[in-house]
Amino acid sequence: MSVEIEVGLENASRAPQVTEELLLEEAPKGLANPKTKRMLLGAGGVLLVAVTGLFFYYHNRETTDDAQVDGHITPIASKVYGRVGEVLVDDNQPVKAGEVLVKIDARDYQAALDQAKAALLLAESEARSAGVDVPRTRENVLSGTTSADAQLMEAKADLMRAQTTYEQSQTADLAWAEANVEKSLANAELAKADLARYRPLMEKGEISKQQYDAAKANADATASALRADQEKLAQAKRSVDVARAQLEAARARVEHAKAEVVSAHANVKQVSMKAADAQAKIAKVEQARAALEAAQLNLSYTEITAPVNGVATHKQVEPGQIVQAGQGLLVVVPLQNVWVTANFRETQLKNMKPGQKAEVQVDTYGKTFSGHVDSIAGATGSVLSLLPPENATGNFVKVVQRIPVKIVLDPIPSEKAVLRPGMNVDATVLTD
Numbered sequence: 001m002s003v004e005i006e007v008g009l010e011n012a013s014r015a016p017q018v019t020e021e022l023l024l025e026e027a028p029k030g031l032a033n034p035k036t037k038r039m040l041l042g043a044g045g046v047l048l049v050a051v052t053g054l055f056f057y058y059h060n061r062e063t064t065d066d067a068q069v070d071g072h073i074t075p076i077a078s079k080v081y082g083r084v085g086e087v088l089v090d091d092n093q094p095v096k097a098g099e100v101l102v103k104i105d106a107r108d109y110q111a112a113l114d115q116a117k118a119a120l121l122l123a124e125s126e127a128r129s130a131g132v133d134v135p136r137t138r139e140n141v142l143s144g145t146t147s148a149d150a151q152l153m154e155a156k157a158d159l160m161r162a163q164t165t166y167e168q169s170q171t172a173d174l175a176w177a178e179a180n181v182e183k184s185l186a187n188a189e190l191a192k193a194d195l196a197r198y199r200p201l202m203e204k205g206e207i208s209k210q211q212y213d214a215a216k217a218n219a220d221a222t223a224s225a226l227r228a229d230q231e232k233l234a235q236a237k238r239s240v241d242v243a244r245a246q247l248e249a250a251r252a253r254v255e256h257a258k259a260e261v262v263s264a265h266a267n268v269k270q271v272s273m274k275a276a277d278a279q280a281k282i283a284k285v286e287q288a289r290a291a292l293e294a295a296q297l298n299l300s301y302t303e304i305t306a307p308v309n310g311v312a313t314h315k316q317v318e319p320g321q322i323v324q325a326g327q328g329l330l331v332v333v334p335l336q337n338v339w340v341t342a343n344f345r346e347t348q349l350k351n352m353k354p355g356q357k358a359e360v361q362v363d364t365y366g367k368t369f370s371g372h373v374d375s376i377a378g379a380t381g382s383v384l385s386l387l388p389p390e391n392a393t394g395n396f397v398k399v400v401q402r403i404p405v406k407i408v409l410d411p412i413p414s415e416k417a418v419l420r421p422g423m424n425v426d427a428t429v430l431t432d
Contacts, residue, residue: 078301082108083320089312124285130277304329340425341406352405354376
């Protein structure tokens, strides 16, 4: 810029007024302009700081929007058949563990329980009776065995006596009687012969009548003695027959006693049979007790209770409805125990491991909640699906797979947020 003044100081007052001419230099354009350079440098610095910050912020973060809240959804089903008497819960109502939700008419199961109790009492009575029979049978069998052995010994002793008596009657008594008969017969024959000789002598008068009478008396006496000895011989023979009969009877008694001993020893098996019967009765007691416990369980199943604290939902039961065993009635969801299942791409799992910190942004609340990685699934979601892909068919197309990662959240106060299974969330894992 320059200013030219064409008048002197001394002529200033008289000099004609002239216009000052300002000569301005033209400003440089583009990158030559210092101001532009400063702006570009400032913008570059800001961009560099921003990029650096974003790099340090995101280089250790893996994020996915394919995530949802999961929880333990507990189906409630009936374990017995029956008619629903009462439904004590409404849909979406909070319930506590042990709270009765549904009652089934229990009259049939109460009757079955009473029958089971009666059956148990009967089985216990029979078992006690069988337990008494075992020692009683043992004593009876032992007594019978001892008696049979004693009778056998007595029969054998009688047999020995009968054998001795028979042998004695067959040898000594019979032989003595036969010898006496022979002796008496000889004496009788001699006396008879003497009498026959004395008769002619008496008639001739060679001997006296007295001698003849003495010979006759002797003949009569020897004849009587002969008859007596013959009776004794017959008696001895009858005694032999009697002794033989007694011997046979004694032998029969011995055989009978032996049979009784065998029978008595065979009766020992009755003890084992009674003991086995007692064990069977005891087993029946256990069976009846098990049936009683089953009846008690069935009766208890008529009151369906909540297994956990949560919210009862998806109610599908009404009073008067007939339900089958295993039929679903409602669902209890414990909202205090939920987690997040985040499906990360397989390329995001390189540095991911259990225990790392995580952040979860819930769509419902627009808030972020902290947590940590609990575990990583052992297979991809497609492999665990109902119809996994079959790559061996030749139709393989490489697709980035996703693997479920379980994220456990830090405790969240109920007044701050309530997470329900199925909610959509965005999950981020800090992989440092």
